[in-house]
Amino acid sequence: MADTGLNTPISKMTAKSGRGAAFWNSDLVYSFRRSPVAIISTLVTVILVLTAILAPLIAPHNPFDPSTLNLMNGFSQPMQPNAFTGETFWLGTDGQGRDIFSTILYGMRISLFVASLAVLFAMVLGVTLGLIAGYVGGWVDTIIMRIADVQLTFPSILIAMLISGIARGFTPVQYRDEVAIWVLIIAIGLSDWVQFARVVRGTTLIEKNKEYVQAARMIGRSRGAIMLWHILPNVLNPVLVIATISFALAIIAEATLSFLGVGAPPTEPSLGTLINTGRDFLLSGEWWILLFPALTLLALALSVNLLGDWLRDALNPRLR
Template sequence: MSTQSTATSSRWERFRDSYLLYSFKRDLIAQTSLLIFVVMVLAALLAPWLAPADPYDLAQIDILASELPPFWIDGADPQYLMGTDSQGRDLLSTILYGMRVSLVIGFGAVALQATLGVCFGLLAGYLGGRVDAFLMRLADIQLSFSTLMVAIVVGALFKAIFGGATYSDYAMWLLVLIIGLAEWPQYARTVRASVLAERSKEYVDAARVMGLRSRRIMFRHILPNTLSPIFVISTVQVANAIISEAALSFLGLGMPETQPSLGSLIKSGFDYIQSGSWWITLIPGLVLVVLVLVINLLGDWLRDVLNPRLYKG
């Protein structure tokens, strides 16, 4: 057997015997949450094949079929299981495509947050001194600006420079940038605290004595020992990023109605609740609630498992 196969087998055996898997097998809520989350992610990824219609294709939109109710309500069209929105788009299709947009924004924003926060936190905790003071004051300044304020400023500047049509074309990636830049201090503060606890340990002193560069010590030796809180924060931040996208879209600062996300779908149907077309807002809203709920439940489980103080061996 090759060395690579032996290493892979050894890693699998360690994972199979780990407390992480043991805890997951004994936690029905975590199992159910992961199953629902995987189903929703797969449904979003496979939207072009699962969706009955393409909400981006104007040829498939029938304005005369607007505001049709779901299949369990009188007057429904069997062709539209979840009904249609105010533009005549199939609501099930727009939810599948919109969920994919929301997930891309959520994971993309968290990837940006984690990259910035981990790098700044490592530098602040390891180097200390003026670097630490500067980065932490920068984090304090950033925390004083809400995600909404950053979105207003960035969106206004982008529209003024490039125009509203261009903003619509790049709205998804702008939201990733906005939410990512607004939330990186959460990672930076957590990583800094972990690095301050790790840098005085013997293995770091040994690495310095061996003449290893600071960059290698930070990323190859200290960072792996700070991953547990990063994983926990990431699960919470994905849910927060999805909620932020929905809130910004609801306020008209996020995705345009022509590019459906869960937030823009909720916003587009809000004006039609009093007219009786409640499903346009309620169904995407329930999908958003379930998606955020299962992510938060997985985050709570992961926090309990990775926290040694809560270990019940």
């Protein structure tokens, strides 16, 4: 009765040792291995991000080098040889003969660049303010969180439009295209920090009453040191989850703003700009100009979002 496999670890199957095995068997990786959704969405995300980064190597054309464009190639249908030049484009071309596949790859670069910097900005801002609000408390907490509350009552896209509108108003016309991307990043970041701040504040309120924080206070460590070295490492798990989900939202927010014409300029088109351009051709039958960028956006946002959902469940011990 004692030898019913009580002490035989199943992990023997994976013949790895040391750190690798510890990583392979950690709860997070185990949960990942068991979740097809997580594996597929990671795969899709990684492929999309890699193709975006390596766009100059992969893309058959540089869509923004006018010298390589041939107007005769305009409105090529996907997978069909062009009536004039006989060239074949996987996903067709737009009115100026630009290869849609290439524009998508380059557009994704812009989208990902804007989304990652925006999330990073929101994260730094939100985590800092959340830590301060939670740890210092009192009127500092009240002020920070009331600002957050007020901001939450507006749709974040409205705030982003507002910020980008104001920034445009203050920027001289000749610089507008240059700063457009940065305005976009700040606008999305500023509309998104509240989530980080709220969660970090909540976790900080729990952590700051734990005895390890009291121990640090007792030896006379400063507030800043305690927040940075003691509390911050312990609030990072939820931050990671929010960052992932925010990243998906930021991709969509960027696309929305660009679609509305307040985002990435046509000289540096993102997925949103491409969709906006494609909209004009939808009714005239050139469906592929809209459809393929839209599908890419869908795949990207959905897979990152699913990844975030899985991460939230996997890091939450109560759901395990």
